[in-house]
Amino acid sequence: MTTLAVDRPLVPTRRVGPLTGLRHTLTLAWRSLVQIKHNPMELLDLSIQPVMFVLLFTYVFGGAISGSPGEYLTFALPGIIVQNAFFATMTTGFGLNTDLTKGVFDRLRSLPIARWAPLAGRILADTVKQAWSVTLLVGVGMILGFRLENGLPGLVGAFALLLAFSLAASWISVLVGVLVNEPEKVQIFGFTVIFPLTFTSNAFVPTGTMPGWLQAWVAVNPVTVLADALRGLLIGGPVAGPVLRSLIWGAVIAAIFAPLALRAFKRRV
Template sequence: MTASTLAAPRTLTRRVSPAATLRHTATLAWRSLVQIKHNPMELIDLSIQPIMFVLLFTYVFGGQMTGGHPVQYLQFALPGIIAQNAMFATMNTGFLLNTDITKGVFDRLRSLPIGRMAPLAGRIVADTVKQAWSMAILLAVGLLIGFRVKTNIGGLLLAFLLLLAFALAFSWIAVLIGVLVSEPDKVMIFGFTTIFPLSFTSTAFARVDTMPGWLQAWVKVNPVTHLSDATRGLISSGPVASPVIKTMVWGVAIAAVFAPLAVRALRRRV
C-alpha cells in the first residue's frame, strides 16, 4: 500500500494589496454617491442649505453691516460662508458613518475580502466629492447675486483645494464622534454646539477689529479665521501667504491628533 500524503491546509489571509484597497475604496465611494438617488433629501440638504445661508447673510445682514450695500458685504462674507459650510458638511461624514455602524452595514462590509480601511476611506472620499458640489453651489449663487472673483482662476482653484484639504482633515473629528456616539443624531448635536460658536467667533462674518478686545485674542488663533482669510485672499482680496500657511498647519495638527484616535476607536467598535 502506498501512503498518501495529505497536503497541509492553506492558511487564509486578510492581506489586501494597496492597489486592491484603492479599487475597493473607489467602489465604496461610488456606492455612497449612488445612494443619493434613493435619498434625494441628502442632495437637497447639500444644495438648499448653502443657498439659504448666502441669501440670508446677504439680504438680511448685508445692509446693516455695510450701510445699505448688501452686495458689498457679500464680497467679504461669501468666503467665510463657504468655510463654515465646509466644516458643517464634515458632520455628515460622522452622521452617515454612525448610521452604517449602528445598522450593521459596516459589519457586512468588513466580512468581505476587502481592504480593512476601505469602508472608512470610501465614505470620506464620497463626502469630499459632496463637499466640492456644495462649494460650487455656494460660489455659483454668490456670482449670480453680485459676488466677483477678483483674483484669477488659479487662485480660485487653490482656494477650493485648500478648503477640501482642511475639510478632509477636520472630518477626522467627525469620524471620531461618529464612532463614539450611540446615535447618528448626536453627531449633528455636536456639530451645532461646536461649529456654530467656532465659526461665529472668527473673521468669517465680521472683521476682528470690530470685536471686543478679550474676544480678539481668540479670534486671531481660531482655525476658522485662518481658513476664511485664506479663502478670501485667494478669491477676493487680502493677505494670502500667512493665512494659507496657518490653515495648513492647523489642518495637519488636527489630522495628526484625531486620525489615529478615530482609527483606533473604529477598530475597537467594529
C-alpha cells in the same frame, strides 16, 4: 476504509495590495454617492441650507454691516463657504455611525476587501459632496454679484485648500461618529461645537467690531484663518500667511484626531 475530505471554510483576507485597496475604496465611495438618488434629502442638505445662508446673510445683514448687500457678499461669502465646509464634515460622522449601527460594516467585514476601504470610501465620497457644495456656493454668489478677482488660479487654490482642510477636519467627525451610539448625536455635537466656533470668528463680521477680549481668540480661530486664506485667494489680499496657517491648523487637527479616530474605529469594528 474511505477518507472523507472536508472542505475548509474560506476566510476572507484583509491583506490586500494598495492598488486593490484603492479600487475597493473607489467602489465604496461610488456606493455612497449612488445612495443619493435613493435619499435625495442628503444632497438637499448640502444645497438648500448653504444657499439660504448666502441669501439671508447678504440681504438681511449686508446693509447693516457693510452698507450694501453687494459689499457684504464680497466679505462674507468666503466665511459662509468655510462655515458650510465645517458643517459638511459632520456628514462623514453621521453616515459612518449610520453604517455602524445598521450593521453595514458587519456585512462589509465578511467580504474580501481591505479593512480600511469602507472608512476611506466614506471620507472620499463626502469630499466629493464638499466639492459640490462649494461649487454651488460660488455659483450662487457670482449670480448675486460676487466676483473672483484672482480668476481661475485663485479659485482652484481655494478649492484645493478647502478640501484639504476639510479632509483633516473630518477626522473629528469620524471620531465622534465611532464613539456615539446614535447618528443624531453626531448632529448635536456639530451644532454644539461648530456654531460657536464659526460665530466667534471673522467669517461674518470684521474682527475690529468685537470686544477686545474676544479678538484674541478670533485671531487664532481656525475658522478665521481659513476664511482669511479664502478671501486672499478669491478676492485679493494676503495669501501666503493665511494659507500656511490654515495648513498648519489642518495638520495639527489631523495629527491629533486621526490616530484617535482610527483607534476607536478598530475597536468598534
